Amino acid sequence: MASRPTVSVHALSGESSSSVPLPAVLTAPIRLDIVALIHKSLNKNKRQPYAVAKEAGHQTSAESWGTGRAVARIPRVAGSGTHRAGQGAFGNMCRGGRMFAPTKIWRKWHIKTSVNQRRYAVASALAASALPSLLLARGHRIEQINEVPFVIGNEAESIQKTKEAVTFLKGHNAYRDVQKAWSSRSVRPGKGKWRNRRWRSRRGPLIVYNEDKGIVKAFRNLPGVELCSVTKLNLLTLAPGGHLGRFIIWTEAAFSRLDEIFGTQEVASQQKNNYVLPHAKVTNPDISRIINSDEVQAVLRPEREFVHRSVKVKTNPLKNRKALFHLNPYAKVQLEQAQAVQAAEKKKRVKKPRAAGEKFLSTLFAP
Numbered sequence: 001m002a003s004r005p006t007v008s009v010h011a012l013s014g015e016s017s018s019s020v021p022l023p024a025v026l027t028a029p030i031r032l033d034i035v036a037l038i039h040k041s042l043n044k045n046k047r048q049p050y051a052v053a054k055e056a057g058h059q060t061s062a063e064s065w066g067t068g069r070a071v072a073r074i075p076r077v078a079g080s081g082t083h084r085a086g087q088g089a090f091g092n093m094c095r096g097g098r099m100f101a102p103t104k105i106w107r108k109w110h111i112k113t114s115v116n117q118r119r120y121a122v123a124s125a126l127a128a129s130a131l132p133s134l135l136l137a138r139g140h141r142i143e144q145i146n147e148v149p150f151v152i153g154n155e156a157e158s159i160q161k162t163k164e165a166v167t168f169l170k171g172h173n174a175y176r177d178v179q180k181a182w183s184s185r186s187v188r189p190g191k192g193k194w195r196n197r198r199w200r201s202r203r204g205p206l207i208v209y210n211e212d213k214g215i216v217k218a219f220r221n222l223p224g225v226e227l228c229s230v231t232k233l234n235l236l237t238l239a240p241g242g243h244l245g246r247f248i249i250w251t252e253a254a255f256s257r258l259d260e261i262f263g264t265q266e267v268a269s270q271q272k273n274n275y276v277l278p279h280a281k282v283t284n285p286d287i288s289r290i291i292n293s294d295e296v297q298a299v300l301r302p303e304r305e306f307v308h309r310s311v312k313v314k315t316n317p318l319k320n321r322k323a324l325f326h327l328n329p330y331a332k333v334q335l336e337q338a339q340a341v342q343a344a345e346k347k348k349r350v351k352k353p354r355a356a357g358e359k360f361l362s363t364l365f366a367p
Helices: 034-046 115-128 132-138 154-158 162-172 173-184 215-219 252-256 256-264 289-290 294-298 320-327 332-348 358-364
Strands: 005-010 017-023 150-152 206-209 228-229 248-251
Touching: 034 115, 115 206, 115 256, 150 252, 154 215, 154 248, 154 252, 162 173, 162 215, 162 228, 206 215, 206 252, 215 228, 248 252, 252 256
Parallel strands: 005 150, 150 248, 206 228, 206 248
Antiparallel strands: 005 017
16 A cells, blocks of 8 residues: 655755655545535524614504595595695605514524534634645635645744744745735725724634634734634634635644544544544546546447437328328228219219200300
C-alpha cells in the first residue's frame, strides 16, 4: 500500500521544519449541493424574531357606512371637520391601515438539520480548502504561499502581540490576504448601516488552533482574520456564503487531530460516535477515459453495422384494410359479398339504348 501524502510544517522563521501526514478528511468528496443546503439552513438559525405592533393600523374608531351611499364599504373614520374624517381605515389598501397578514413572532425562524449532513458539509468544506484552485477562485491571495494546506508550528499558538502576528504573516507571504480584506472595507448600503452593521469587508484567512495560548488575542484585531478551535469547526466559517475554498492556516497540533476528530474511511471517529467519513461515488471522475480504456473496450461486443428498428405506426382499421383484416379475418369475405351485390345491382340498372323512331328521324332531317 502506498504511503499517505505528507504536508510540510513551517516554523515561525518561514522554513520547513518537519512534515505531517495528510488527514483523510481533506480527501473527502466535495458535495456542493449539501454544502449549499446546510449553509442556507444554519444561516437562518441566528435570526431574531420580528413583527409589527399588534394594534398597528387599528388604533382608530372607524365603521363602514354600509351600502346606498355610492362609496366603498371599507370602514371609515368617524367625525367631521378634519381631513381624517371619512377616510378609509383598517384595510391594507388604506393610508394608515394595517399591512396584509401582519407578521408575528411565532413564525418558524429556525430549521433543523441532520447531524450526518452537517458533518458531510464540514468534511466537504475542509476538503475544498486543500485545493489551491478553489482558494484562488474564491479570491484568496495565495499566489506566494509555499504549500496548501498551510501548516505552521505549534509555537504560533503562543504569539501574544498583534505586531508579532503581522510579522509572522508577512514572513510566510500570507499578509496579502489580510490587505485584500482591509482594502475591501466599505460602508454597507441600506438600513444595515444604522443597525451596528455599518462596515462590510471580504474574508481573510481562517486560523485553526488546538490550544489558545494567546493566539486569539494576537490575531483577532487583524481585518478579515478569523480564529476557530479545531474542535469547533463550523460550516459558516469554513464556507462563508456557502462558497467553498476558505484559506485556512493550521497549527501542527490542530492539523494532527483531524483524523482523531473525523476519522477515516476505514476507522471511525474517536469523538463523533460511530462516524465514518463518506466515500466518493467514483474513484476516477474521468468517465470518458474509463469507457475508452483498453480493459473496458476488450469486453464489449463489436459495433453493429446495421440495426433494424421497427417503427410501429398506429393504424385505423376503418381506413386501413390490412389492419381491418388482422382484427377481423371474416371482414374480407363480407367485403367481397358486398362488392358482388353492388355489381349485380349496377348491372340491373344499366338500360339498353333504343333506336330512334321514324317520327324523330323525320323531324331531325326535315328540309
